[in-house]
Amino acid sequence: MEPILIYGFPLGSSMGLVAALEWLGKPYRLCRVDMLGEMREPSYARINARHETPALITDKGQVLTETMAIAEWLAARDDDRRISPDPLSVEADRMRQLMAFINSGFTGTFSPLWVALEMDPPRPALQAALREYGKEAVIERHDKLEAMVGDGPYLVGDRPTLADALFIGIARWLEFHEVAEPVRWPKLAALRTRLEADPAVIYATALESGDSVAGSGPFRGHVPLAEVIERFGS
Ligand SMILES: N[C@@H](CCC(=O)N[C@@H](CS)C(=O)NCC(=O)O)C(=O)O
Structure with a gap:
C-alpha cells in the first residue's frame, strides 16, 4: 500500500x-x-x-x-x-542538524503564542505575558537560524530537502502571530520566497x-x- x-x-x-x-x-x-x-x-x-x-x-x-x-x-x-543527500555525507549531517533545530527550538518558541491565542476561558494578563515572551523568543530563534543559513539557494545544496520542508511548514507562523516582518531576516525571507514559488x-x-x-x-x-x-x- x-x-x-x-x-x-x-x-x-x-x-x-x-x-x-x-x-x-x-x-x-x-x-x-x-x-x-x-x-x-x-x-x-x-x-x-x-x-x-x-x-x-x-x-x-x-x-x-x-x-x-x-x-x-x-x-x-x-x-x-x-x-536528502547521501546519508553518510557532510551535507546530510547539516540537513539533520538544521531539521533538529527547526523542529525543536525554532518551532517550540511559537508555543507561548499558540497557548495565548487558544486560551479559553481568557486570562488577559497571562496571555499578554505569553505573547511578550513568545515574540521575543521567536525573534531570537529567527536570528539564530538566519546565522545558520549559508549562501546557497536552499538550506542544504542546490535543491530543496527535508530541511526546507520543515522550515516552510512553520515559517508562515511569523505573520500569523504578527511577530515581525519576514524581511527582518533577509536570507530566510529569500529562502521563503523561493520555496513559496515552488510548485x-x-x-x-x-x-x-x-x-x-x-x-x-x-x-x-x-x-x-x-x-x-x-x-x-x-
Ligand atoms: N513533536 C511533534 C509536535 C507536533 C505538533 O506540535 N503538531 C501541532 C500542529 S503543527 C499539533 O498537532 N498541535 C496540537 C494542537 O494544535 O492542538 C512533532 O514534531 O511532530
Missing part, C-alpha cells in the same frame, strides 16, 4: 511534509485533519495519543508519529536523493486550504480520517 500522511489544518507544520512527498515523487495518499476539531476527539488517540499531527501510516500499515521520525522514514526511502509547496498549501486541485503525479487521493482510524488505529 501507499503510505498515508495525516496532516493538519489550519496552518499545520505538516504542510511541509506534503511538499516533501511531492518532491520525493513516490505514490502517496493523504488524510486531512481539522486540528481544532476532529484531532481533539477521543477517537484520534488511536492514531496519536498526544493528539498531534503529523502522523504517517507506513507502507506496512504501521502508525509513525513525530515529524523527525517521519522525515527520516522518507529519507531512508529516497533512493534517487531527491529530498510542490503551492500544491501542498492548496490541499491544506481545502481547494479542489487536480491530482499531481504521485498523489493518489485523500483517505477519510474515520477510515484511517478504523483500519490502522490501535
Whole structure:
C-alpha cells in the first residue's frame, strides 16, 4: 500500500511534509485533519495519543508519529536523493542538524503564542505575558537560524530537502502571530520566497486550504480520517 500522511489544518507544520512527498515523487495518499476539531476527539488517540499531527501510516500499515521520525522514514526511502543527500555525507549531517533545530527550538518558541491565542476561558494578563515572551523568543530563534543559513539557494545544496520542508511548514507562523516582518531576516525571507514559488509547496498549501486541485503525479487521493482510524488505529 501507499503510505498515508495525516496532516493538519489550519496552518499545520505538516504542510511541509506534503511538499516533501511531492518532491520525493513516490505514490502517496493523504488524510486531512481539522486540528481544532476532529484531532481533539477521543477517537484520534488511536492514531496519536498526544493528539498531534503529523502522523504517517507506513507502507506496512504501521502508525509513525513525530515529524523527525517521519522525515527520516522518507529519507531512508529516497533512493534517487531527491529530498536528502547521501546519508553518510557532510551535507546530510547539516540537513539533520538544521531539521533538529527547526523542529525543536525554532518551532517550540511559537508555543507561548499558540497557548495565548487558544486560551479559553481568557486570562488577559497571562496571555499578554505569553505573547511578550513568545515574540521575543521567536525573534531570537529567527536570528539564530538566519546565522545558520549559508549562501546557497536552499538550506542544504542546490535543491530543496527535508530541511526546507520543515522550515516552510512553520515559517508562515511569523505573520500569523504578527511577530515581525519576514524581511527582518533577509536570507530566510529569500529562502521563503523561493520555496513559496515552488510548485510542490503551492500544491501542498492548496490541499491544506481545502481547494479542489487536480491530482499531481504521485498523489493518489485523500483517505477519510474515520477510515484511517478504523483500519490502522490501535
Ligand atoms: N513533536 C511533534 C509536535 C507536533 C505538533 O506540535 N503538531 C501541532 C500542529 S503543527 C499539533 O498537532 N498541535 C496540537 C494542537 O494544535 O492542538 C512533532 O514534531 O511532530
